[in-house]
Amino acid sequence: xxxxxxxxxxxxxxxxxxxxxxxxxxxxxxxxxxxxxxxxxxxxxxxxxxxxxxxxxxxxxxxxxxxxxxxxxxxxxxxxxxxxxxxxxxxxxxxxxxxxxxxxxxxxxxxx
Amino acid sequence: xxxxxxxxxxxxxxxxxxxxxxxxxxxxxxxxxxxxxxxxxxxxxxxxxxxxxxxxxxxxxxxxxxxxxxxxxxxxxxxxxxxxxxxxxxxxxxxxxxxxxxxxxxxxxxxxx
Numbered sequence: 001x002x003x004x005x006x007x008x009x010x011x012x013x014x015x016x017x018x019x020x021x022x023x024x025x026x027x028x029x030x031x032x033x034x035x036x037x038x039x040x041x042x043x044x045x046x047x048x049x050x051x052x053x054x055x056x057x058x059x060x061x062x063x064x065x066x067x068x069x070x071x072x073x074x075x076x077x078x079x080x081x082x083x084x085x086x087x088x089x090x091x092x093x094x095x096x097x098x099x100x101x102x103x104x105x106x107x108x109x110x111x112x
Numbered sequence: 113x114x115x116x117x118x119x120x121x122x123x124x125x126x127x128x129x130x131x132x133x134x135x136x137x138x139x140x141x142x143x144x145x146x147x148x149x150x151x152x153x154x155x156x157x158x159x160x161x162x163x164x165x166x167x168x169x170x171x172x173x174x175x176x177x178x179x180x181x182x183x184x185x186x187x188x189x190x191x192x193x194x195x196x197x198x199x200x201x202x203x204x205x206x207x208x209x210x211x212x213x214x215x216x217x218x219x220x221x222x223x224x225x
Contacts, residue, residue: 008152032212043116043202043216044155088155092212099145100212104154 003027006089006103015112019076023089023103026070030101031094033065035074038086038105047087048074079110115139116217118203124223131190133220135203144186145204145214146170146178155202161186162209193224 006023013019021035031052036044048063050056056063062075072091076083086107090100119134137144145160147170157170159178167178175197179187186205190197200221204214 034212036216041219041221043204043218044214045216046213049213090212090214098143098206098210098212099157099160100214102155104152 003101004089004091004103006106008104008106010107010109012109012111013079015079015081015110017079017110019074019079019083019108019110021074021076021087021089021106021108023072023091024070025072025091025101027091027093027101028067028070029093030091032092032100033063033072034090034100035061035063036088036090036102038088040085044088076108079108081110081112084108084110116203116205116215118201118217118220120220121218122221122223124225125190125193126225127194129190129193129224131193131222131224133188133190133201133203133222135186135188135217136184137186137203137205137215138184139205139207139215140183141205141215142183142208143206143211144180145206146176146186146188147202147204148172148199149202149219150199158188193222195224198222198224 035048038044060077064073086105088105089103092100146158161180203217
């Protein structure tokens with residue numbers, strides 16, 4: 001079993017929908033959680049960064065971490081066609097290797 | 113803004129050729145990384161470096177080597193390219209050891225024929 005599981009999709013939604021993207025993980029030592037957005041034929045860019053449990057909001061994006069369930073989510077409100085991209089979750093341990101473990105990414109398509 | 117620049121966007125090489133992929137970052141980051149990304153397999157770490165002239169193997173180092181002679185530059189070398197090395201190659205950097213936030217370049221799509 002891979003350490004980080006992420007449904008590859010594609011997830012297709014209409015413009016304006018609320019999108020929920022999720023990852024599960026098995027390593028309880030993960031403390032740092034990130035979401036990257038990757039447009040087609042581009043490198044990933046860091047979108048959200050959270051430490052430990054709880055929520056973090058940035059504009060239309062909310063990252064949520066539930067360490068008890070080993071489950072993280074990224075919510076996108078009022079989704080736009082420009083949000084169409086692949087979203088990768090990533091996480092790393094406190095005090096261990098600082099190199100993040102990535103999920104395989106979820107492809108999101110927001111159609112007008 | 114951090115800028116990580118990869119020298120080529122697209123590269124076509126023949127089997128057996130020696131291939132150099134270059135990466136430069138402009139933010140004085142200590143750590144640099146090389147990944148490859150394949151459909152269905154996600155990002156896989158090839159090599160990384162946390163200092164000049166230092167290198168560490170990642171998850172899939174076979175068939176690759178790296179060079180870091182200057183802090184800002186990290187090169188990936190395919191000694192004898194093979195068709196199974198056709199992939200998107202991504203370079204990344206992070207500020208210091210213990211910093212989990214990676215900044216990626218735009219990638220090099222390498223095709224080995």
